[in-house]
Structure formats: C-alpha cells, structure tokens
Amino acid sequence: MNHKHDLQGEDILVPASKTAPCSICGKEAHYVEISFESPICSKECAKQMWKQYVDTQVSRKYKTFSDFL
Ligand SMILES: [Zn+2]
Numbered sequence: 048m049n050h051k052h053d054l055q056g057e058d059i060l061v062p063a064s065k066t067a068p069c070s071i072c073g074k075e076a077h078y079v080e081i082s083f084e085s086p087i088c089s090k091e092c093a094k095q096m097w098k099q100y101v102d103t104q105v106s107r108k109y110k111t112f113s114d115f116l
Contacts, residue, residue, distance in 0.1 A: 060093055067115040071095045085109040 060078035067086035069076040076086035080093050083100075087093050096109065 060087060060090065063112065065112070065115075067110075067112060070109045071099075079112055083109045084111040084113070086112060086115070 059081050061081055063077055063079045063086060066075050066077055068074070069088035069092055070080070070083070070085040071092035072088060074088045076088040076092075078087050078089075078093075079085065080087045080096060083096065085096070087096060
C-alpha cells in the first residue's frame with residue numbers, strides 16, 4: 048500500500064476499486080471522495096465539489112459509488 052494522503056482541509060481522495068463518471072466533470076474517475084463516497088477524477092474536482100457543497104449546503108446531490116453498482 049502506498050497511499051499518499053494529502054490532508055489539507057477535508058478533501059481526501061482514495062483510489063477506487065472501480066471507475067465511474069466524475070461527480071463534477073463527468074470524466075472517468077479513479078478516486079473516491081471519502082466524505083461523500085462519490086466518484087471523483089482529481090483533486091481539482093474534489094476542491095470544486097467541496098466549494099459547491101459549502102456554497103449550497105446540499106450534501107446529497109452527489110452520486111455515490113453505490114449508485115453505479
Ligand atoms: Zn472530474
């Protein structure tokens with residue numbers, strides 16, 4: 048295991064066991080944002096996700112990985 052955790056703020060990505068469309072940009076996502084359990088392709092999109100979350104306070108508008116099972 049060689050996880051590189053970059054703990055700045057609350058955006059924490061972990062490698063996903065499968066791919067799904069990124070919650071923000073729709074590209075193939077290889078990570079899961081563990082706070083939302085949502086597919087995410089990059090740290091940039093994770094930041095965008097949190098910005099939207101903070102702006103809207105709507106946490107469950109994002110799909111989770113289980114939506115794609
Ligand atoms: Zn993305």
